[in-house]
Amino acid sequence: MFLLVWLGSALAGFLGAITGLGGGVVIVPLLALGLHVDLRYAIGASLLSVIATSSGAAAAYVREGLTNIRIGMFLEVATTLGALAGAAVAVHVATGFVATVFGVVLLGAAAVSLRRPGDATTPGPLTGMARTFRLHGTLVQDGVAVAYNAQRTPGGFGLMFVAGMLSGLLGIGSGALKVIAMDNVMRLPFKVSTTTSNFMIGVTAAASAGVYLSRGYVVPGLAAPVVLGVLPGALAGARLLPRMHSRVLRLVFTGVIVILAVEMLLKGLTGSL
């Protein structure tokens, strides 16, 4: 069992690092459905895997200049507040219903993401909030520097608040809306969106770690192989991402989003996840 958990976690770390989604998409069903681990243990382990993936991969992405730290910090205001709000209303909301709606939204987002053309080659105008908060940067890829400016910042900020709320409510899936907010709404280059999401999810997960630890959801015997598996996976992913085509990354991302959507619908309709 130790070995199986370790291997599954390595895959989770790899996928989580290159898509900016964290490893929960793989780890929760692997533990809960595959190995019949109690869902609370599975969520506790998944939470730690997200922190490990995020910190491990971000160390590389930040140094490569892929992650936009300012955009990440700015949007973390929305996600951490959203997570607080989500945790506060969790007792009054039918999470099954939330999960079902989220599943449907993700399927829609997957369709939109597939149809999006590649990254813009000329930056949009730098106006309003994006200018005040300096939400811009330059991405160097294959030796070519492409400047970018955040578009529709209020919309992106709002969606980030929702992303934080969902992670407070559902425990998993916080990375998906983060990437969608930066990619589809704010029109950042895809790699900037995924690596900045990866940078941010560690903070969102750390914010809820206190609750999970104090409720006894984290068991050392299970969390250890998960964390030790996720890290090499995440580091391998972080090494590979700068050399991957955005088009390929987008396909992988869409695939993982569809799996997450199915998981959410399962969770919402049958209550099994």
Added chain:
Amino acid sequence: MKPLTDERMDQLVGGILRLGVLSATAIVVAGSVFYLSGHLAEKPHYGVFLAEPLALRTVRGTLRSAAHLDSSGLIQLGLLALVATPVARVAFSILGFAAQRDFLYVAITLAVMAVLCYSLFGTNL
């Protein structure tokens, strides 16, 4: 003092994250070696939820248990170091933005840090 460039800040933030992850891993590995040598014959049953013993649910309890080189306590200590890594990154960013005289972002990062601390320590960890 020369202001901190964005590139330099990226390097420092990356370094903090690497340091946090590496030290967390080292502690978890040490704990796992102890753990496996003691529990290899046991068959764990995580299908039944029994909340962790109270001793491992608080920072103080974990520290005490790790100090006795208890395997679960050591692993739990490593996990705490892992949780602390993003928090340390946010804390460091406050200093970094201050060194850049970017007070707008000092304020933004302080706000994130406040919410983070509230949700981390609001649960008497």
